[in-house]
Amino acid sequence: MAIEQTLSIIKPDGVKKNVIGKIVALFEENNLKITASKMVQLTRAEAEGFYAVHKARPFFGELCDFMCSGPVVLMVLEGEGAIAKNREIMGATNPANAAPGTIRKLFASSIGENTVHGSDGPDTAKTEIAWFFAGNELFSR
Ligand code: ADP
Ligand code: MG
Numbered sequence: 001m002a003i004e005q006t007l008s009i010i011k012p013d014g015v016k017k018n019v020i021g022k023i024v025a026l027f028e029e030n031n032l033k034i035t036a037s038k039m040v041q042l043t044r045a046e047a048e049g050f051y052a053v054h055k056a057r058p059f060f061g062e063l064c065d066f067m068c069s070g071p072v073v074l075m076v077l078e079g080e081g082a083i084a085k086n087r088e089i090m091g092a093t094n095p096a097n098a099a100p101g102t103i104r105k106l107f108a109s110s111i112g113e114n115t116v117h118g119s120d121g122p123d124t125a126k127t128e129i130a131w132f133f134a135g136n137e138l139f140s141r
Contacts, residue, residue, distance in 0.1 A: 012070035
C-alpha cells in the first residue's frame with residue numbers, strides 16, 4: 001500500500017475535553033506520523049467553505065456553528081494507507097455506531113459533536129490539506 005497524507009481535525013469538543021494528547025497517541029500507535037499541525041479557531045466562512053459539500057444537508061448550519069465555536073487542531077497524518085487507517089481509528093460518524101476503542105466511541109457525545117474529522121478519499125485529502133496548509137507548513141518525513 002502507498003504512503004498517503006490525510007487531513008485530521010480535532011474538533012472543538014475534543015479540544016474542550018482536553019484529549020488532544022490521547023487522540024494524537026492513537027495516531028502514533030497506529031504508525032501515522034504528524035507532518036503538519038496547528039491550533040486555530042475557524043471563521044464561519046472557513047467552516048462553510050471547508051464543509052461546502054454538505055451545504056444542502058439539514059445539519060449544515062449547526063455543523064458550521066459548532067466547528068467555529070472554539071479552537072480546533074488541524075493536522076496532516078502520513079503513513080501507509082493513511083486515509084483509510086485514520087477513518088478506522090476515528091470510528092463511525094455516529095458514536096453510537098462506532099467500534100470499541102475508536103476515537104468517536106471513546107470521546108464523542110453525539111453525531112454532530114463527534115470529536116474528529118478525517119478526509120474520506122485521496123481527492124478530498126488533497127484539497128482539504130491545501131485548504132488549511134501552505135507548502136512550507138508540511139514536513140513529510
Ligand atoms: P464524517 O465526518 O464521518 O465523514 P460526514 O462527512 O457524513 O461524516 O458528515 C460531516 C460531519 O457533519 C460529521 O462528522 C458530523 O459532525 C456532522 N453530521 C453528519 N451527520 C449529521 C447529522 N445527522 N446530524 C448532525 N450532524 C451531522
Ligand atoms: Mg466526511
